[in-house]
Amino acid sequence: MVHEQKPIPVLFSSDDVGVMPLSVAPKVSVVVPAHEAHPVIAGCVASIRGQTVSDWEAIIVDDGSTDGTQEALRDSLADPRFRVILQPNGGVSVARNRGMDVARGDCLLFVDADDAIHASLLERTLPCLDWGGKNDFVLFMYDKVHEVPTGETLRHAVGHACPRLMESPLRDFFSKGMDWKTMSVWRFLFRREALGEVRFDVRYRLGEDIDFLCRALCVARRGVCLPEPLYFYVQTPHSLTRHAEGDGNARMGWMVDYFARLRQRLVDTPGAFAIVRRTLLSKIVTMALNSLRRAHAPNPDCLRERDETVRALFDRRLIALRDLPLRWQLRFLPTWLRTAPRDGGGKSSRLTVVSVVRDWDCFTRCLKENPYLADSTFVAFDNAQENVPIPVRYNAFLDAMPADTEWILFAHEDFEPQSDPRSLLAHCRTNRPYGLYGTRLLFGRAVLTVGQLEDSDREGGALHLNRLHPSCLRVGAVDAFDCCGFFVHADLFRRTGLRFDPACAWDLYAEDFCIRFQRSTGRRAAILPLTAHHWSRGDITTERFRATLRYLNGKFADACYAAGPCAQTVGRVSPRVKDWKALPRGERRLLRLIVPFFAGR
Numbered sequence: 001m002v003h004e005q006k007p008i009p010v011l012f013s014s015d016d017v018g019v020m021p022l023s024v025a026p027k028v029s030v031v032v033p034a035h036e037a038h039p040v041i042a043g044c045v046a047s048i049r050g051q052t053v054s055d056w057e058a059i060i061v062d063d064g065s066t067d068g069t070q071e072a073l074r075d076s077l078a079d080p081r082f083r084v085i086l087q088p089n090g091g092v093s094v095a096r097n098r099g100m101d102v103a104r105g106d107c108l109l110f111v112d113a114d115d116a117i118h119a120s121l122l123e124r125t126l127p128c129l130d131w132g133g134k135n136d137f138v139l140f141m142y143d144k145v146h147e148v149p150t151g152e153t154l155r156h157a158v159g160h161a162c163p164r165l166m167e168s169p170l171r172d173f174f175s176k177g178m179d180w181k182t183m184s185v186w187r188f189l190f191r192r193e194a195l196g197e198v199r200f201d202v203r204y205r206l207g208e209d210i211d212f213l214c215r216a217l218c219v220a221r222r223g224v225c226l227p228e229p230l231y232f233y234v235q236t237p238h239s240l241t242r243h244a245e246g247d248g249n250a251r252m253g254w255m256v257d258y259f260a261r262l263r264q265r266l267v268d269t270p271g272a273f274a275i276v277r278r279t280l281l282s283k284i285v286t287m288a289l290n291s292l293r294r295a296h297a298p299n300p301d302c303l304r305e306r307d308e309t310v311r312a313l314f315d316r317r318l319i320a321l322r323d324l325p326l327r328w329q330l331r332f333l334p335t336w337l338r339t340a341p342r343d344g345g346g347k348s349s350r351l352t353v354v355s356v357v358r359d360w361d362c363f364t365r366c367l368k369e370n371p372y373l374a375d376s377t378f379v380a381f382d383n384a385q386e387n388v389p390i391p392v393r394y395n396a397f398l399d400a401m402p403a404d405t406e407w408i409l410f411a412h413e414d415f416e417p418q419s420d421p422r423s424l425l426a427h428c429r430t431n432r433p434y435g436l437y438g439t440r441l442l443f444g445r446a447v448l449t450v451g452q453l454e455d456s457d458r459e460g461g462a463l464h465l466n467r468l469h470p471s472c473l474r475v476g477a478v479d480a481f482d483c484c485g486f487f488v489h490a491d492l493f494r495r496t497g498l499r500f501d502p503a504c505a506w507d508l509y510a511e512d513f514c515i516r517f518q519r520s521t522g523r524r525a526a527i528l529p530l531t532a533h534h535w536s537r538g539d540i541t542t543e544r545f546r547a548t549l550r551y552l553n554g555k556f557a558d559a560c561y562a563a564g565p566c567a568q569t570v571g572r573v574s575p576r577v578k579d580w581k582a583l584p585r586g587e588r589r590l591l592r593l594i595v596p597f598f599a600g601r
Contacts, residue, residue, distance in 0.1 A: 026081070027055040028107045028122055029192070031099030033092045035063040037113035038072050040234070047116035047232075049079055052123045058082045059099045060113075064089025093200035093208045096185075100192075100199065108192050110185040114234050121230040125189045128163050128224045136194035136220040139166070139173070139187055142231035164225040170217040172225075174275050184209045186231055194220055207258055214262060214276055218269045256309060259318045264497035273520065277319065311335050350406040351376040351422055352490075356393045357413045358383050366416035366535065373417065376409075390483075391500035391509045398493055405490040410510075414535040415485040421530050430489035433517060434528040435481025435510065441561060450478050451527040455534035477524035479561040483510030484534045496520060507548040515552075515561050 030048055034041055041060075048058050058081060062069055073084055085098060096110065107129070111117055125138040166172040198216050200208050266272040313319045314336050321329055321336040353373060357363045357380045368378060381393040394410060407425050428434060437453035492498070498520065504512050514525040 026057040026105045027053075027126065028057070028109055028189070029099075029103035029105030030056055030058040030109045030111055031096055031103065032058060032060045032111050032113055033063055033095035033099065034060055034065060034069055034113035035089065035092070035095070036065050036067045036069065038065070038067040038069045040114040041069055041072050043116055044111060044113050045073070045082070047119070048111065050119045051117075052120050053126065054081075056081060056122060057103075057105060059085065059103060061085045061087060061095040061099050063087060063091070063095040091202065091205055093202045093204060097199050097202065100195075103192065106192060108190045108195070110188075111231075112186060115186065116232040116234070118230040118232070122189075124228060124230060125226060128226055129189070129191065131163050131224050132165055133222070135165075135222055135224045136191050137169070137216075137223040138163075138189040139223060139225045140189070140231065141227055141229045142187060142233050143229045144233050144235055146235060164227070166223045166225055169220045169223050170214070170269075170272055171275055173217060183213055184233075185212060186233075188213070188216075190216070204258070211258070211262055211265075214272070215265055218266060218272055256312045256318065259313070260497055263318070264499075274522075307335065350404075351409060351425070352379060352405055352407070353377065353409045353411060354379045354381075354394060354397050355411050355413055356381045356383050356388075356390050358387075359413055360384075362535065363413040366414055367411060370417060372420045373409075389502055389505035391502045391504060394509075395499045395502070398499060401490060401493070408488050408490060409485065410483075410488065411485040412483075412534070412536070416533045416535065417485070417530060418533055419531040421487065421528070424528055424530060425487060428487075428526075428528065430491050431495075431521075432523050433481075433486060433488040433492065433514065433525045435478070435486040435514075435525060436484075436528060436530055436532055438478035438481030438514075438525065438527055440478045440524075451481070451529075453482065453484070453532060453534060455484075455536070477526055478514070479518065479524060480511035480514040481525055481527065483508070485532060486510055487528060492517075503551060504548050507542075507545045508552060512552060512555075515556060518561075519559075 032044060032048075037044075045058075045060075048056075060073060060082065062073070062084060064087065070084070070086065073082075083102075085102065087095070087098060100108065107126070109117075109122075121140070125140060128138045129135050195216055196219060198212065198219060200212050204211060262276065263273045266276065310332055314321070314332075321332065324332065351373065353367055353376050355363060355367060355378075363380060367373060368380075379397055381388070381396075383393070407422075409421065425434075435451065437449075437451040440448045440450055496517070498513065498517060500509050501512050501516075518524050
């Protein structure tokens with residue numbers, strides 16, 4: 001789990017600061033992280049205490065303050081609805097997670113210690129949670145001020161705007177053209193149950209709101225936007241955000257790994273990273289570049305780090321050149337040209353063979369001494385003693401993958417290429433995986449087998465040749481391919497952050513990888529016309545295979561994909577889906593005319 005941390009000693013407030021009886025569960029828990037907040041915490045507390053709705057608790061987490069914040073709280077709080085937690089300084093993410101863990105309310109509201117909230121915030125937002133049905137959150141507006149408001153300012157009329165339903169939370173939030181600086185958790189009232197296990201990543205001191213909200217909006221089913229300014233964002237010269245804005249180089253230093261992790265977390269939500277990238281990441285990069293441009297006499301090391309960071313962002317496909325303003329497009333055009341992917345194929349075809357081995361004699365005969373794999377690099381995991389799942393082994397290789405790795409062949413020990421793969425890979429695109437034998441779902445109607453693979457038992461008996469239907473030779477893109485042997489370029493893993501799912505321990509892990517690749521990039525896997533023999537025919541009647549199939553059905557319940565032999569589909573399985581050969585002759589003739597137009601898509 002992202003927010004793992006060591007246990008923190010907690011001290012609840014003494015009798016001077018009342019503790020709400022544990023038998024009473026409030027409607028809302030207000031979480032306030034506080035660090036060195038002595039001058040401003042009283043105004044924040046007063047705004048919470050002045051709410052027109054009384055069914056709430058406030059959890060103030062003092063994150064190792066040394067300026068007298070605790071004394072300010074003792075003097076200010078006499079309300080039993082307030083609780084104070086003392087902990088060593090661990091950062092705002094640790095403090096918020098601690099507040100979430102001890103919260104007892106049905107809803108969560110985050111307030112920063114140097115800000116304030118409108119007196120009617122809870123009165124206006126709580127009814128919206130049931131507006132038009134059950135909603136997981138309410139998004140509201142804010143006013144930017146330069147000092148903590150008091151008195152009538154906290155109670156001024158805000159009007160009664162009509163809420164707007166957000167049925168696709170992540171897409172709807174970013175499609176409104178909101179500036180990235182408004183991506184703050186204090187703009188949301190959440191149902192606590194809707195967040196599930198989503199917590200703040202304790203590694204981040206900056207950008208933790210963005211990371212948290214992207215994941216929270218992905219798991220939320222629907223929400224409501226209330227266009228009323230109910231929060232007072234107090235911006236001072238010593239604000240953490242303003243300090244970071246003034247040091248663009250500080251942001252440039254961590255954003256590559258930060259965005260790469262974010263992409264990995266959103267990979268299972270179709271289109272999520274594309275939405276975030278277009279409307280959020282490029283704005284942050286532009287902000288950092290502009291900060292450097294405004295800096296007084298930036299030093300050469302600063303500018304060099306800027307160029308290296310932008311080059312890394314391009315190389316890992318975290319931003320595109322068109323995402324930047326025109327002045328920065330012209331500045332970084334040469335950098336983009338040097339890092340642009342050669343999707344038409346690459347001249348280099350250096351090959352690394354990765355295999356999980358139990359029978360070393362079979363591995364040596366089929367792969368190690370195979371003349372078509374001469375001069376390849378071999379990485380073999382010994383599974384004879386400790387039977388570790390294949391995806392775990394493959395992921396271990398990817399996590400420690402050398403920087404000069406190019407094409408990777410993930411192969412079973414009994415997979416034997418019978419022609420040269422490098423001559424084919426030299427003309428293949430590096431932005432999609434390639435298998436030998438796969439399946440494609442055609443218009444939700446039929447499953448078409450594509451490619452060819454000869455297989456038999458270890459002694460050569462039960463020989464069988466799997467091959468595509470001759471009338472559909474032009475079909476090259478598939479939903480998924482077989483796991484016995486497949487090729488992926490290392491750049492694809494670097495760009496997308498994809499890994500294999502350990503839950504698919506022995507079956508369908510390649511099929512699962514292909515489907516997640518399609519959902520995250522919008523491209524299908526492809527078939528490589530390589531001749532090969534598999535010396536162990538798989539048995540798909542085992543309970544282990546069926547259990548993995550049930551797992552994938554739940555994982556991809558929002559769509560339907562072809563994911564294996566025998567017209568097997570996963571996800572939203574339709575009883576109308578048939579094997580190609582089982583279709584009526586007239587329908588097969590019609591599909592023969594249509595399929596070539598969609599061959600590579």
